[in-house]
Amino acid sequence: MSIRIIKSGLLDTVQDQGRYGYQHLGINPNGAMDTVAMRMANALVGNDAGEAVLEMHWPAPVIQFEEDTCFAISGALVAAQINKAFDIPVNKTIFAKAGSRLSFEKKQKGARLYLAIQGGFQLTPWLHSNSTQMQVLYGGALLKTGDILSVKKKHVSPFNETKTANWHIQSPIDFSDKHIHFTIGKEWSLLDDTIQQLFLESDYQIDNNSNRMGYRLNGTTILLPEKVELVSTAVTRGTIQLLPNGQPLVLMADHQTTGGYPRIGHVISADIPKLAQLEPGGNIRFKEISIPEAHSRLHALNLHLKQMEIACKLRMQDVRSQISDLK
Template sequence: MGFEVVKPGILSTLQDVGRYGYRKHGVIVSGPMDRFAHRTANLLAANTAEAATLEMTLQGLCLVAHREMLIAICGADMGAEVDGRSAPLWRPFIIDEGSELQFRYAVQGCRAYLAVHGGFRADPVLGSGSTYLRAGMGGYQGRALEAGDVLQVEDVVAGGFTVAEGEQELRSKFVSTNIRPPYQDNPVIRIVRGREKDLFTSSSWSKLLTQRYQVTTQSDRMGYRLSGEAELELQDGLSFEMISEAVATGTIQVPQSGQPILLMADCQTTGGYPRIGHVITADLPLVAQVKPGGFLRFQEITHREAQEQLLLQEMDLKLLEAGTRAWMRETGVWINRKGNGGHAAH
């Protein structure tokens, strides 16, 4: 047993890396909105990226720990507290059995991720435990968490870790701000041109890159509906209705309203609106942390630059992973998993 849910928050779900290999059958990928925060929290909790984390949106939940655990919180600052004392972000720490972990409204960002060593136990569907609410599958019974739910933890022996130099040593280690995404309420998001970009008027492309877009309250895990001062227009004689083609997380579609829709983690597999642009993968965490009411601005870069940014982000995560493992070995953070005989985390 891991945690019991006392208060569920606004929207709390279990997410792993996502459900891949089934898009051709119309099954979406899902997974975390902020993949950087999800992956980093898992690294700090000595997990692989595939382990399920708890994603909280806008307002976090209240949990009671049913055993001592090594955990980490990354992403939005939701004023987390353990038994009334401030809990750290972007660093591992130990929560004692019986302690209460309370999250509040997000003061910075929109989504926070809680990882526990071993990972949360999620219902697997088509190879993934990610929650897809519209289909009612994965996660915890295919739904958002509710008061009274009990979250199990995978593959951990009770009391299976010790910290040689005490919890203060854990608290002294954190993820450098140099590699964290620069979360902002009104970020500049880099995009590449979409396949149907040339169907739009030249002034529409200019509008996309110069005006700011508000994230409306009609936004969710499927997509952000954006609102700008000027509508985007197609060239004369062209229609917004087209034969459906593939879309993905980050695709910017433009419906008849002329106001863009930015597709997110739970987006459909195909769409019938022209694709004017696509948010680069490295900037999707920035988008995921913008609350409804916040604003986005877009900046065009090349495909090569987009690939370079993704490689740099991946290098940062690989270095973080290597550093975390080395530090755990050197300072005596020993984690017993089933069958590993009590060796240091790896």
């Protein structure tokens, strides 16, 4: 049981919930950029929430399912097809027949998409995770044309042709709201009141030079009243560093473990998946909230996803009566 990469995309890697417990060695956590989309894709195929998925960018790969496969795509909104003949909806469970080819024809919105396969990929974890460490190319997998990725469980489709479930799930993230919430960082108080106000009232644009390590932003220049030299401390996902040129940088999944730039804030955990789906040129505006508020947003998001996971599992029990043909 396996999938084959017929043509690789821009950056196709295996990712899970991340590799924690090794940051003291300088080994960063990695993991899916959009953990909400990862959980949604896993939920749709009945996997555990943290099962490793394939994270893809644009252009996306062409993938062949060597045997019958139950899969789902979440994250960016794309026009996907099976065998260049049938449209495949995102955020739905798909039952593909052996030999089917999945391709992505057009991207509408979003930066990354996620493919989950029922049963999960067969991988050798490195330091307890299947996330790809890009600097050492260890753990997970960076896929190239011709690569084959084994799947843990054999799936036999109950159908004679490729089918889709007739229910779908929706992302709990509100992409129409440009606000990204943050909690203040250690060096926030070093900024003058007027500069703080400017930061909160300005739109910031995602720079082209943004990647899995960090999102560079362009907007109103934010300067400290005097230059500060900081001894390096740990930094975490979401840390908003102020670069020497006065522009902010938000650390993402592949961030270094320590840093010495002023930390003006930290994007809340619940808003990282939203930020991860914004493309270069996308506008955001920062909004400050408290830590308890940030926690309450994270818990609410988690509860929403948990309910989704349970609902999907229940639906899967009577999948035969809730199925549609592809068009």
